[in-house]
Amino acid sequence: MRVLWLSSIACNGNTHSFLNYPYMEQFLNDFEFIYHPVIDSNYSLKEIVTETIACDILLIEGSISDEFKRADVPVVDIITKYAKIVKKIVTVGTCATFGGIFRESDYKDTTGLHFVKEVKIDKFKDLLNKTISLSGCPVHPEVLVNTLYAIKKSVDLQLDNFLRPKDYFAYTVHNGCTRNEYFEYKVDNHKFGELEGCMFYDHGCQAPFTHGSCNKILWNEVNSKTRAGLPCMGCTEPTFPKSNLFGTKKNMGIPQDLPLGVGKRTYLTLAGITKAFTIDRLEKKLFDD
Amino acid sequence: MIELIEKIEGEAKLDFSFEDGKIDFVDIEFMTARNIENILKGKSPLDALVINPRVCGICGHAHLIATVEALEDCYENIEISKKAKIIRELTLTFELIQNHFKWFYLVMRPLFGEKQEVLKATYPTQLMAKAIAVFGGQYPHTSYAIVGGVVCDVTEMDIIKVKHYIEEAIKFFELNVVQADTKDFLVCDNVDKVLKKSGDLPDILKEIKKKKYLHHGKSYDRFIAFGENSYFSKGKSHKTITTHNISMDHVKEYSNPNSLAKNVLYKDKYYEVGPLARAMINKVPLVKDAHRRYGDNIFSRIIARVCEIPQLLNHSKELLEQLDLSEPSYIEPSIDITKINGSGESAVEAARGSLIHKVDIENGVIKNYEIITPTQWNLGNGTKKKLGVSQKAMIGLEDVQTAELVFKTFDVCSVCTTH
Numbered sequence: 235m236r237v238l239w240l241s242s243i244a245c246n247g248n249t250h251s252f253l254n255y256p257y258m259e260q261f262l263n264d265f266e267f268i269y270h271p272v273i274d275s276n277y278s279l280k281e282i283v284t285e286t287i288a289c290d291i292l293l294i295e296g297s298i299s300d301e302f303k304r305a306d307v308p309v310v311d312i313i314t315k316y317a318k319i320v321k322k323i324v325t326v327g328t329c330a331t332f333g334g335i336f337r338e339s340d341y342k343d344t345t346g347l348h349f350v351k352e353v354k355i356d357k358f359k360d361l362l363n364k365t366i367s368l369s370g371c372p373v374h375p376e377v378l379v380n381t382l383y384a385i386k387k388s389v390d391l392q393l394d395n396f397l398r399p400k401d402y403f404a405y406t407v408h409n410g411c412t413r414n415e416y417f418e419y420k421v422d423n424h425k426f427g428e429l430e431g432c433m434f435y436d437h438g439c440q441a442p443f444t445h446g447s448c449n450k451i452l453w454n455e456v457n458s459k460t461r462a463g464l465p466c467m468g469c470t471e472p473t474f475p476k477s478n479l480f481g482t483k484k485n486m487g488i489p490q491d492l493p494l495g496v497g498k499r500t501y502l503t504l505a506g507i508t509k510a511f512t513i514d515r516l517e518k519k520l521f522d523d
Numbered sequence: 524m525i526e527l528i529e530k531i532e533g534e535a536k537l538d539f540s541f542e543d544g545k546i547d548f549v550d551i552e553f554m555t556a557r558n559i560e561n562i563l564k565g566k567s568p569l570d571a572l573v574i575n576p577r578v579c580g581i582c583g584h585a586h587l588i589a590t591v592e593a594l595e596d597c598y599e600n601i602e603i604s605k606k607a608k609i610i611r612e613l614t615l616t617f618e619l620i621q622n623h624f625k626w627f628y629l630v631m632r633p634l635f636g637e638k639q640e641v642l643k644a645t646y647p648t649q650l651m652a653k654a655i656a657v658f659g660g661q662y663p664h665t666s667y668a669i670v671g672g673v674v675c676d677v678t679e680m681d682i683i684k685v686k687h688y689i690e691e692a693i694k695f696f697e698l699n700v701v702q703a704d705t706k707d708f709l710v711c712d713n714v715d716k717v718l719k720k721s722g723d724l725p726d727i728l729k730e731i732k733k734k735k736y737l738h739h740g741k742s743y744d745r746f747i748a749f750g751e752n753s754y755f756s757k758g759k760s761h762k763t764i765t766t767h768n769i770s771m772d773h774v775k776e777y778s779n780p781n782s783l784a785k786n787v788l789y790k791d792k793y794y795e796v797g798p799l800a801r802a803m804i805n806k807v808p809l810v811k812d813a814h815r816r817y818g819d820n821i822f823s824r825i826i827a828r829v830c831e832i833p834q835l836l837n838h839s840k841e842l843l844e845q846l847d848l849s850e851p852s853y854i855e856p857s858i859d860i861t862k863i864n865g866s867g868e869s870a871v872e873a874a875r876g877s878l879i880h881k882v883d884i885e886n887g888v889i890k891n892y893e894i895i896t897p898t899q900w901n902l903g904n905g906t907k908k909k910l911g912v913s914q915k916a917m918i919g920l921e922d923v924q925t926a927e928l929v930f931k932t933f934d935v936c937s938v939c940t941t942h
Contacts, residue, residue, distance in 0.1 A: 259642055
């Protein structure tokens with residue numbers, strides 16, 4: 235399959251995240267980049283923008299603005315041209331999907347391909363049924379690569395409301411976090427720099443209400459931000475980046491954003507019960523001497 | 524004659540002027556800028572730890588470390604454990620190593636007519652990314668270094684794991700890049716010995732000699748480095764004279780009428796930053812030998828960058844030995860950063876050279892943020908009378924292909940240059 239990797243307003247974080255895919259040899263045997271930001275290709279960017287090169291999948295990295303050009307051609311024109319000939323379009327990362335960090339860049343009216351934050355936009359609405367969104371800042375390499383293989387196999391992927399494959403985005407980032415017990419039993423004394431504790435209560439962790447598989451498939455095959463002790467920043471969501479990312483917003487002591495699908499009453503009832511007991515093991519250091 | 528230079532984390536336009544068949548001026552234009560500095564204004568200071576790594580996909584970790592140090596510099600007193608400092612230095616070092624491998628295999632070797640070997644770039648860089656992830660959770664784009672230390676705690680088992688990644692990367696280097704025992708390579712002070720070895724680096728260096736490229740890429744022979752850690756010292760160097768007494772107060776940025784990248788000068792002069800600058804200031808014997816023979820040309824620039832790989836791998840092993848796991852990873856600052864009115868600045872050595880961050884905090888939010896990237900130093904777009912470093916390095920060349928090679932020996936990064 236022939237793939238065009240088109241960068242728009244980006245940091246190239248997805249490009250470099252993709253280079254962390256462990257089975258690259260296999261991938262490069264099965265796919266050909268007609269253009270990629272760092273991998274050599276048979277075509278130059280000039281050829282890509284001035285001609286129409288045969289292509290099966292269009293990957294878009296970075297947020298989109300009418301003002302933004304690549305090789306002197308507006309990126310929206312390049313998208314429009316290739317969208318017509320490809321089988322699928324994949325927005326790679328949160329910028330291309332929702333606008334992301336560079337929604338706030340100096341370019342005018344910067345958006346994702348189909349969304350600006352949660353709001354659907356009309357600009358490319360004809361392409362909605364061709365698009366798969368892979369959000370994340372950056373996208374996880376396995377999420378990208380396996381989605382491309384699914385396209386190659388013509389798998390009928392189930393997508394969520396933001397066109398994200400449920401295989402990866404039906405989970406929350408919380409699923410699989412090694413700090414889960416501190417969350418389950420509401421042990422709210424997390425301190426940075428420790429193996430113990432949950433960052434949801436005070437330090438802004440968005441994992442319980444963020445869609446993603448970070449703790450299921452792990453990053454770089456070894457770890458995740460929350461396992462390391464860094465709060466989930468919600469980088470797969472349309473709202474990324476929110477503000478005051480290292481603090482939990484609360485109303486009357488209750489976190490403003492609750493775990494996905496959990497109502498306030500349910501949460502309060504559960505919290506009330508857990509306050510009635512103390513689990514000694516979770517109050518102590520994990521390696522207790 | 525305008526040439527679009529591609530695959531440099533974006534593009535740049537080089538407008539070449541020729542006289543008598545030789546390049547007599549090159550106008551360097553970077554066409555895109557996201558204005559991250561503006562995005563930061565009005566935001567909570569700690570949010571900069573999340574936003575700034577997104578300046579760049581290949582050196583974002585340097586931006587994280589520069590950010591945290593600039594924020595900590597806003598404090599009159601702040602205690603950071605030795606353990607946290609070592610961990611930060613380790614992860615930054617791993618990022619430098621992954622960058623150099625990528626540059627060498629994805630950018631440099633293909634310019635010498637070799638087929639791009641993607642796997643030789645990805646295998647060692649994935650090891651380095653894993654090593655960063657052990658501490659930071661993921662790579663790229665972690666924000667694990669926070670004001671007061673680092674968020675992680677590590678165990679002996681993590682240290683063992685990281686050590687194996689380092690050893691594996693050293694093995695890769697010895698099998699592929701320079702076929703020699705790294706211990707011998709690190710003390711080597713004679714480029715002739717390297718040229719006698721096999722490996723992907725000696726191959727390129729031999730090509731440079733064979734193609735008579737040894738005069739290519741000479742610039743001002745003037746170097747500067749502001750970042751300091753347990754391996755690099757700050758200072759400047761001109762021809763054979765090195766001093767360590769420099770101040771960031773003399774660094775000035777100037778907007779550029781033809782490009783979205785700003786020029787940056789020290790005491791009104793252009794300086795080269797990066798691995799060659801670091802090696803000159805830190806007097807790395809092998810690089811000094813290359814420089815003594817050939818000056819600040821492409822040979823010296825390439826050998827300096829690749830040489831940093833085993834140096835830094837070796838140094839990171841030593842850093843791991845120094846880690847005292849009983850120390851705290853994080854010490855909560857006595858004052859919350861949002862209660863501080865003040866300014867801070869930092870300089871770190873990123874893959875491409877000195878990276879400077881400056882921040883003003885007022886009433887709990889970022890009032891002003893300034894980022895000066897290494898590529899701004901090297902790729903400044905000066906005038907005919909006062910050329911930037913890479914411009915000067917391209918003067919006198921006879922064709923644009925060779926000029927592109929010279930330009931790319933500076934390890935060009937479009938997204939960083941304009942940020």
